[in-house]
Structure formats: C-alpha cells, structure tokens
Amino acid sequence: MQDSFFFQAFVYLAAAVISVPIAKRLGLGSVLGYLLAGIIIGPFILGLIGQEGQDVMHFAEFGVVMMLFLIGLELQPSLLWKLRGPILGMGGVQVGMTAVTLMIIGIFTGLAWQTALAIGLTLALSSTAIALQTLNEKGLMKTGGGQSSFSVLLFQDIAVIPILAILPVLAIDDFASMAAPSDVHHSSSIVSGLPIWLQTTVVLAVVAGIILAGKYIMTPCFRWIAKTRLREIFTAAALLLVVGTTLLMTQVGLSPALGTFLAGVVLAGSEYRHELETDVEPFKGLLLGLFFIAVGASIDFNIIVDSPVLIFSLVLVLMLVKFLVLFIIGKFFKLGLDNNLLFAFALAQGGEFAFVLFSFALQSNVIDTNIANTLIAIVALSMALTPLFMLVNEKLLQPRFGLREESERESDDMDEKNKIIIAGFGRMGVITGRFLQAHGEQATYLDTNPDNVDLLRKMGLKVFYGDSSRRDLLQAAGAEEAKIIIIAVDDPEKTLEIIDTVQKHFPHLKIFARTKGWNDSYEVLEKGVDNIYRETLDTSLRLAADALCSLGYRRYTTHRAIKTFRRHDERYVRELAKMKHDEKALIRGAKERIEDLESLLSIEFENVGKDKDLGWDSTTLRDEYGKQVRDD
Amino acid sequence: MRTLILFAHPLLQKSHVNIHLIEGLNSIEGITFHDLYQKYPEFDIDVKREQQLLLEHDVIIFHHPFFWYSAPAIIKEWIDLVLEHDWAYGAKGNSLKGKYLFNFITAGGGAKAYCSDGYNQYTVREFLKPIEQTACLCKMTYLPPFIVFGTHSIKEEEVRDYRERYIKILKLIRDDKINFDELAGHEIMNDVTL
Numbered sequence: 030m031q032d033s034f035f036f037q038a039f040v041y042l043a044a045a046v047i048s049v050p051i052a053k054r055l056g057l058g059s060v061l062g063y064l065l066a067g068i069i070i071g072p073f074i075l076g077l078i079g080q081e082g083q084d085v086m087h088f089a090e091f092g093v094v095m096m097l098f099l100i101g102l103e104l105q106p107s108l109l110w111k112l113r114g115p116i117l118g119m120g121g122v123q124v125g126m127t128a129v130t131l132m133i134i135g136i137f138t139g140l141a142w143q144t145a146l147a148i149g150l151t152l153a154l155s156s157t158a159i160a161l162q163t164l165n166e167k168g169l170m171k172t173g174g175g176q177s178s179f180s181v182l183l184f185q186d187i188a189v190i191p192i193l194a195i196l197p198v199l200a201i202d203d204f205a206s207m208a209a210p211s212d213v214h215h216s217s218s219i220v221s222g223l224p225i226w227l228q229t230t231v232v233l234a235v236v237a238g239i240i241l242a243g244k245y246i247m248t249p250c251f252r253w254i255a256k257t258r259l260r261e262i263f264t265a266a267a268l269l270l271v272v273g274t275t276l277l278m279t280q281v282g283l284s285p286a287l288g289t290f291l292a293g294v295v296l297a298g299s300e301y302r303h304e305l306e307t308d309v310e311p312f313k314g315l316l317l318g319l320f321f322i323a324v325g326a327s328i329d330f331n332i333i334v335d336s337p338v339l340i341f342s343l344v345l346v347l348m349l350v351k352f353l354v355l356f357i358i359g360k361f362f363k364l365g366l367d368n369n370l371l372f373a374f375a376l377a378q379g380g381e382f383a384f385v386l387f388s389f390a391l392q393s394n395v396i397d398t399n400i401a402n403t404l405i406a407i408v409a410l411s412m413a414l415t416p417l418f419m420l421v422n423e424k425l426l427q428p429r430f431g432l433r434e435e436s437e438r439e440s441d442d443m444d445e446k447n448k449i450i451i452a453g454f455g456r457m458g459v460i461t462g463r464f465l466q467a468h469g470e471q472a473t474y475l476d477t478n479p480d481n482v483d484l485l486r487k488m489g490l491k492v493f494y495g496d497s498s499r500r501d502l503l504q505a506a507g508a509e510e511a512k513i514i515i516i517a518v519d520d521p522e523k524t525l526e527i528i529d530t531v532q533k534h535f536p537h538l539k540i541f542a543r544t545k546g547w548n549d550s551y552e553v554l555e556k557g558v559d560n561i562y563r564e565t566l567d568t569s570l571r572l573a574a575d576a577l578c579s580l581g582y583r584r585y586t587t588h589r590a591i592k593t594f595r596r597h598d599e600r601y602v603r604e605l606a607k608m609k610h611d612e613k614a615l616i617r618g619a620k621e622r623i624e625d626l627e628s629l630l631s632i633e634f635e636n637v638g639k640d641k642d643l644g645w646d647s648t649t650l651r652d653e654y655g656k657q658v659r660d661d
Numbered sequence: 662m663r664t665l666i667l668f669a670h671p672l673l674q675k676s677h678v679n680i681h682l683i684e685g686l687n688s689i690e691g692i693t694f695h696d697l698y699q700k701y702p703e704f705d706i707d708v709k710r711e712q713q714l715l716l717e718h719d720v721i722i723f724h725h726p727f728f729w730y731s732a733p734a735i736i737k738e739w740i741d742l743v744l745e746h747d748w749a750y751g752a753k754g755n756s757l758k759g760k761y762l763f764n765f766i767t768a769g770g771g772a773k774a775y776c777s778d779g780y781n782q783y784t785v786r787e788f789l790k791p792i793e794q795t796a797c798l799c800k801m802t803y804l805p806p807f808i809v810f811g812t813h814s815i816k817e818e819e820v821r822d823y824r825e826r827y828i829k830i831l832k833l834i835r836d837d838k839i840n841f842d843e844l845a846g847h848e849i850m851n852d853v854t855l
Contacts (some may be wrong), residue, residue: 585671588702645672645728650769651813 040077041085044070045318056424060163061416063318067325068413078326086323090381091275092316093158095309097186097286098271100161100179101293102302109294112180119177119358120184123376126354127153134346140400143199147395148404150192151387152347154185156380157286159415162317164375167423173364174371181355181376186287189382193282193389200394228282235281239274239288243295251301255479255494267308300482303475303505304495320381328409332402340403344410348418352377367427374422378415379408447473450511450538452497452527453518454485457543457564461515462490472515473506498526500534508535516542521549528556547602547619554606561602570595590630597626662691662834665718666765669697669725669733676726678767678812681820682827683724689828691835693718697735704738711743712756720761720834721801723792727768727808730781730788740795749799761841762796763804763850764789765827771811786848802841807850829855 044066052062070077078085128149135145160178161170169175223231247270254266271289278288296302333340352373359369384405391401449465449472451458458474465472474492476482485492495502497518508514508531516527524542531538541560544550553561574587601622608614666686670679687694695714701707715721725732747753766785774781775788785808786793796803807830809815809823833839833855847853 583672583674583699584702585698586674645670645726645733646675647726647769647813648675654769654813 037078040070041319041322044322049318057420058163058166058416059318060159060166060321061413061420063321064325064413064416067322068328069325070322071326071328073328073330086320086327086381086384089316089320089323091285092313092318092320093381094275094285094289095271095313095316096158096161098274098289098293099306099309099313101290101295102297102306104294105297106294112176112183115177115180115362116184119362120181120188122358122361123181123354124150124153124185124188126358127351130350130354131347134350141201143201144396144400147196147199147386147390148400150195151383151390152351152379152404152408154189154192154380154382154386155182155351155376156378156412156415157182157186158317158320158381159378159412160375162321163416163419164371167419169371172368172371174359174368174375177359177362177364177368177372178375183290185380185382186284186290189284189386190282192386196386196390196395197393199390232281232283235277235283235288236291239277239291240295243292247296248299248301251299251305251494252479252483255301255304263304264308267305268312270305271309300486300492300494303493303502306505307495307499307501310501324381324409324412327405328413329402329406332406333410340406340410343403343407344414347379347407348377348411348414370422370426371419374415374419377418378411379404380412383408446507446510447471448512449473449515450475450497450503450506450508450513451515451517453516453523453543454481454490454492455517455519458515458517459485461517466490473511475502475506498523498530500530503530503535508538511535511538514538514540516540518543521545521552524549525552525556528553528558532556547605550602551606551609554603555609559603563602566595566598594626594630597622597629601626662719662837663693663717664691664720664722664831664834665693665695665714666722666724667695667697667736667739669723669736669739671698671733671735673698676767678809678815678820679726682767682809682824684824686828686831689831689835692831697739698733701735704735706735706739706742708742708745711739712745712748715743715757715760718760720763722763722765724765725767726812727766727785727788730783732764732792744795744799755800758800760801761804762792762799762801764792764806765809766806767809767812769811769813772808775810784848802845804841804844805847805850805853826855 045063048066048069049059049062052065053059069075072078128146130149131152132142132145132149135148136142140148160182164170164175164178170179251263251266254263270292274288274292275285278285296305299305355373355376356369359372364372387396387401387405387408390396391398396404447470449470451462451465451472451474454462454474454476455478458476462472462474471491474485474490475495475497476485476492477494477496479494482492482494493506495506497503497506497516503514514527514531514535516524518524518527521544524544528540528542531540539560540558541562542553542558544553544561544563545565546563550561550563570591574584574591577587578584601619605615605618605622608618668683670676673679683694686692693714723732723736725736731737744750744757745754748756768775768785770779770781773779775783775785777783785806789806793803807827809820830839830850844850844853
C-alpha cells in the first residue's frame with residue numbers, strides 16, 4: 030500500500046493541502062508550510078515517506094528549472110543586459126568571498142585544504158527555490174533587494190559548472206577507498222569524454238541553438254499549435270519545451286535551470302509569453318511544493334539529535350558568514366538598509382545544488398561520508414530556517430528601521446504594466462487601440478486568433494495570444510495593476526464571460542464593453558457595466574446622415590440629429606434593459622420609444638415654427654417683434 | 662480683387678432671408694462662397710486649408726445672422742483656430758497684412774433699435790468692436806459692416822433689393838472699382854452711394 034503511486038501522491042498532496050493554508054493563515058508563507066509538511070510526514074515523525082524522499086527531491090528539482098523558465102519569460106533581454114553588472118559583480122564577489130571565508134574556517138577546524146575549498150565553494154551557493162519563491166510570494170522580487178538576490182542566484186547557477194569541473198581535481202587519495210568512483214551525477218553528459226575545446230564549442234553551440242530556436246522556430250511552432258485551439262496541446266508543448274531544454278542541457282553538462290532561463294528570456298518578447306506563463310505556472314508551483322516537502326522530509330533528525338549543539342552552531346556559523354558577506358556586498362553596491370537586510374537574509378542559506386555537489390564531491394573523493402551527511406543536514410536546516418529568518422526580518426527588523434523602500438520601484442522593467450488591457454484585437458479593438466496608442470497610451474492586447482496576433486505583431490504592436498476570460502491570463506497581462514479593460518471581442522457570450530472574470534477577480538478594473546445589438550446590451554448592462562458600445566450604432570448613424578445630406582439636408586442639422594438620436598437611443602437601451610425579464614413589456618417599451626424618437630426628430634426637421642427648441646430659429650421672434658419692427 | 666465669403670448660419674433652412682441672399686453667390690466669378698456650418702458640421706475646422714483660402718483672397722467677409730449681438734458660434738471657433746499667432750498676428754504674423762475685412766449681417770431688429778435711444782442701446786458697429794480689433798491686430802483694414810435690418814418683418818422685394826446691392830458691391834470690389842479709403846470712412850456700408 031505504502032509503495033503505490035496513488036498512496037504517495039495522496040500523502041504529498043494531503044500534506045500540502047493541509048499545512049500550506051495553515052502556514053499561510055499564520056503568516057508563515059507557503060515555503061515554510063511545505064517544509065513543515067515534509068518534516069511531519071517524513072521518517073522522523075510520521076514515517077509516511079522514507080528514503081524515497083531523496084528521489085522525489087531530485088525529481089522535484091525540476092520545479093526550480095520551471096521557475097527559472099518563468100523568471101526568464103518575465104525578463105526582457107535588454108533588462109538582463111542591464112543586470113549584467115550586478116550579476117557578475119555581486120555574484121562573483123559573493124561566491125568568491127563566501128567560499129574563501131568558509132574555506133579558511135574549514136582549514137582552522139582541521140580539514141584538508143582541498144576538502145575545505147570544496148565545502149566553501151558548495152556552501153557559497155544559495156537556494157534559488159527558497160529565496161525566489163519566498164521573495165515572489167511576498168511580492169518583493171522587484172525591490173532592489175529582490176533584484177540583487179536574483180542577480181546573485183543567476184551567477185551561482187552559472188558558477189555550478191566550473192565548480193563541477195574543479196571538484197575532481199581536488200580529490201584526496203585517503204578517501205579513494207571509501208567511495209565508489211563511478212556513476213557520478215553529471216557523468217551522463219555526452220561531451221565529458223571530449224577534449225576541453227570541443228566541449229566548449231558544443232556548449233556554445235547549444236546555447237546559440239537555444240537562442241536561435243527561441244527566436245525563429247518556437248514562435249511559429251506555438252502559432253501552429255495554437256491554431257488547433259486545444260488548450261491541453263499548448264500546455265503539452267510548453268512542458269515539452271521546458272523538458273526538452275532540460276534534457277539538452279544535461280546532455281552537454283550545463284545547468285538545466287540556466288538553459289530554460291535562457292529559453293525563457295528569448296521567448297520574453299513572444300506573443301505567447303503570457304499563455305506559456307499561465308500554462309507552466311501551476312506545474313512549477315506544485316513541483317516546487319513537492320521539492321520543499323522533500324527537503325523537509327530529508328532532514329536527518331538523527332544526526333541532529335546525536336550532536337545538536339555541533340549541528341546548530343555549524344548552521345549558525347554558515348548562515349552568519351553568508352549573511353555578513355552578503356551584507357557587506359550590499360553596502361558596497363549601495364543597497365539601502367532595508368533592501369540590504371532583505372538581500373542578506375534571502376540568500377544566507379545553503380542551496381539545493383549542495384545536495385548534488387556533495388554527493389559528487391563524495392564520489393570524487395574530496396570529502397568523506399560523515400562530513401557529507403553532516404553538511405547535507407546543515408544545508409537542509411539552513412534552508413528550512415530561511416523563511417523563518419525572513420519572517421523575523423519582515424516583522425521585527427524592517428518596521429524598526431522604518432526605511433521600507435517602495436516595492437513598486439523598477440516595476441516597469443519586469444512586466445506588462447500598462448493602464449489599459451484590450452481583450453480582443455479584431456476590427457473594433459484595432460481602431461480603439463490605435464487611437465489610444467496615438468495618445469501614448471500603450472495597451473496590453475489579448476487575442477485568441479493566432480494569425481491575427483502574428484500579423485499585428487509584425488506591425489509592431491504588443492499583442493499576446495490567449496483567452497481573456499481566464500483569470501490567470503488576465504493576471505499575467507497585468508490586470509492587477511491596470512485601470513481599464515476594454516472588451517472588444519466579437520462573441521457576446523465571451524464578453525459576458527470576461528465581465529464575470531473581471532468583476533470577480535479584478536473588481537478595480539473599469540470595464541468598457543463592445544456589444545452587438547440591443548439584446549446583448551441588456552445582458553451587459555444587467556451585469557452593472559454601463560459603458561457599452563454597440564458596434565454599429567455610430568457608423569450606421571453617420572451613414573444615414575451622409576445619405577440625408579446628399580438629398581440636400583443641411584450637414585450641421587443632421588449632425589445634431591445624430592447626436593439627439595444617439596442620446597435617446599442610449600437612454601432607451603438602458604431603460605429597456607430593466608424590463609428584460611418581461612418580454613411583453615419589453616416589446617411594448619421598445620415600440621413606444623422608437624416611435625417617440627422618430628416623432629421627436631421629425632419635429633426638429635419639418636415642423637417649422639411649432640415646438641421649436643433651437644435658439645437659432647427666429648420664427649417666434651418674427652411673430653412677436655415683426656410688427657414692432659415695422660412700426661419703428 | 663478676390664473675395665472670400667465666410668458664411669455661417671446653423672439653421673439656414675429656416676432663414677428665408679439668407680436663403681435668398683446667398684442664392685447664386687457661388688457662381689459669381691472672383692467670389693468664393695464658403696459655407697462653414699455645411700463644411701464643418703462637427704466644428705472640426707481644417708486650419709491649414711482655411712489659411713490657404715485666406716491667402717488666396719484679398720477681401721474677407723463674415724456673412725452671418727446677428728445672434729446675440731455677435732456671430733454664430735462657428736465664426737468664433739474659426740477665428741480662434743485659424744488666426745494663429747505668428748501667422749495672422751504677432752511680430753512674424755504678416756500673412757493677412759493689407760487685406761480687407763467686413764461683416765455682412767442680417768439683424769432681426771430695425772435700424773432704429775441699434776442706437777443709444779433704441780432697445781439695443783448700441784450701434785451694430787459698436788457691437789462689432791471685437792471683430793474690428795481682430796482685423797486691426799491682423800494688420801487688415803476693417804471696412805464698415807453691411808447690415809440687413811429688420812429681417813423679422815422684411816418683405817420679399819426688400820430682400821431682393823438687399824441682394825442686388827450686395828452683389829453690386831461684390832462686383833465693384835472684384836473689378837477694383839471701389840475706393841477702400843473712402844469706404845472705410847463710413848459708419849455702415851448701407852450708406853455708401855454706389
């Protein structure tokens with residue numbers, strides 16, 4: 030029973046569903062919730078999962094890969110280029126300084142310098158999963174501290190590659206007898222047997238391949254898939270992209286996270302970006318959750334119980350060293366105190382790379398089993414403590430300094446932050462959009478027709494593919510920050526769906542809706558949307574006016590008549606919408622109003638003198654003053 | 662000389678006097694009849710086009726009913742938009758320099774109503790001061806207005822007389838047979854012996 034897949038799935042899901050909401054409610058954040066769930070169902074407490082936790086963790090690390098893909102999607106290449114300073118500068122200094130400091134401490138405690146260096150390098154890396162997920166959840170990604178954390182983590186992802194290359198060189202003969210030399214984690218790489226220059230060439234070629242494919246092949250592929258109008262196939266394609274990139278990167282010995290991140294950045298400018306985001310997001314969330322549970326479950330409490338003082342003091346030393354190094358770097362790079370604290374707390378832990386690197390170091394005879402197990406426990410503990418420390422920082426430290434930087438800063442760089450969203454970029458949306466754009470109001474456009482999206486993008490407009498009645502897609506399009514949504518889709522049913530979604534999830538958005546005729550207008554009005562625009566009303570009236578003018582009617586008068594007609598017609602629709610449920614009353618009401626309007630207009634046009642309502646008509650003046658003038 | 666008539670009546674179909682007065686003006690050689698309300702029913706005045714028209718003519722006439730001692734709204738809009746600084750006025754605005762401007766007005770009240778003793782208290786010329794000064798600022802010569810009085814009770818033959826006189830003046834201007842200096846000295850153009 031315990032081995033069945035469904036039982037496993039049940040345990041993990043139940044743990045997540047129960048503990049995460051509780052943790053959230055207590056203000057602890059989801060990461061801590063998952064970790065606690067893992068500890069509870071792990072071997073030390075409930076024993077619902079055993080050693081397979083390690084395998085689950087390796088599998089769930091894929092969540093980190095997906096997260097990097099999503100982060101890449103949000104990062105325009107130009108912004109990445111702008112971040113090159115912090116990535117290389119802060120990242121390089123952080124890895125170097127932390128590694129050296131930890132190495133020196135290691136040597137002082139009696140470790141061989143090779144072992145100390147390997148440990149220093151490995152522990153210098155932080156946990157992308159924990160740090161970014163926590164920052165994301167708190168909405169702090171776009172603050173100076175968040176951006177710095179991201180830059181450093183990105184550098185660490187790159188640094189893993191040389192570290193993997195260095196580790197075998199550090200082998201110590203004493204350990205050789207203790208470890209099995211084969212089946213090294215990254216030995217599956219097909220390039221490992223090749224000479225260095227060829228390896229480098231292959232790696233560069235793959236990276237170039239990803240960029241080129243992303244730029245020139247993926248978008249047409251997505252368009253082709255989107256045309257099938259089968260959402261699950263699009264989701265499958267999105268997952269295929271991430272999985273494929275991961276496979277390719279592992280084959281050439283690069284970090285999969287780095288590869289998918291790159292793929293994400295290349296696709297950041299694509300019209301399918303929001304759709305990709307919304308499709309991959311839930312998988313990422315679940316896998317990351319799984320990963321955190323696995324981390325929790327894999328904490329070896331036996332080691333801790335055996336020597337609690339040693340373990341906890343080591344954890345504290347590790348976190349203190351990392352924290353101080355980060356804090357100094359933050360100061361040097363002129364982060365404000367609040368951002369600097371955030372930055373230092375977010376990254377002051379060992380990372381998931383440590384699990385891989387330590388087992389690799391073990392196999393490469395750089396460290397021994399005892400040290401490796403102790404260090405893995407330390408890393409897991411430091412990861413588990415991070416959300417707690419960040420909570421302390423948020424609740425106790427930050428308010429004390431009262432320096433909180435506006436978290437909205439730099440937000441323009443990261444995401445769509447337009448004030449207007451236009452759903453449906455067809456005949457009506459195009460004109461509306463062009464007019465807004467002419468006023469410098471860039472809107473975010475959403476459309477479900479792949480050909481249309483493609484064409485409009487070629488014209489240089491920011492159009493995204495996707496169904497606007499989906500909450501997640503609207504969210505990705507920036508509905509939280511937008512002020513207005515213009516619903517210009519062709520299908521009245523879809524219009525109503527979008528209105529429902531918007532009113533339910535983004536009630537702050539002001540809705541402007543296109544309608545077809547009276548009937549669908551009633552339904553939109555009934556939902557409380559007053560800004561309705563019947564697609565043919567104005568054009569039909571202008572046509573009629575021009576026709577009248579060609580018969581000799583005065584232009585200015587017919588122009589005024591258009592306005593009168595439209596004003597009354599708009600009022601009638603709103604009045605009739607209230608009678609919508611009484612069909613008889615509705616028909617009678619409509620008939621009366623049509624007649625009223627016609628007679629009103631004919632009075633203005635034909636009935637010389639009577640019921641005049643225009644000051645320019647001098648008929649009554651003539652009646653009153655005519656005689657008097659004569660008499661003058 | 663070429664004459665541009667800027668005509669403005671928002672409800673021409675009910676103005677029997679004006680319908681008759683403007684009849685056939687368009688076909689007189691050397692005269693451009695420009696119906697503003699017909700051309701710009703949405704008040705979307707094409708400034709460049711209007712300026713071009715002004716450049717092509719020597720004499721400008723605002724032909725309009727005397728609504729509330731002034732011109733209908735579109736004339737004001739036209740003045741506001743077309744007479745641009747540095748084009749029509751200002752140190753560099755010399756485009757209209759040397760041209761002539763006058764009003765051709767249809768007024769409901771009789772001539773006697775427009776004097777200090779009349780119920781309108783002021784003369785038409787006094788009411789037209791803003792336009793006179795506008796012409797002056799644009800370095801144009803303002804000519805006395807031609808006024809069709811008493812349209813509330815006007816008889817058909819009187820309208821016919823006014824029209825003949827109007828056309829006669831237009832033709833004299835076209836053929837350069839009018840002395841503008843002498844004309845400028847009059848209070849209103851109605852007095853001028855032709």
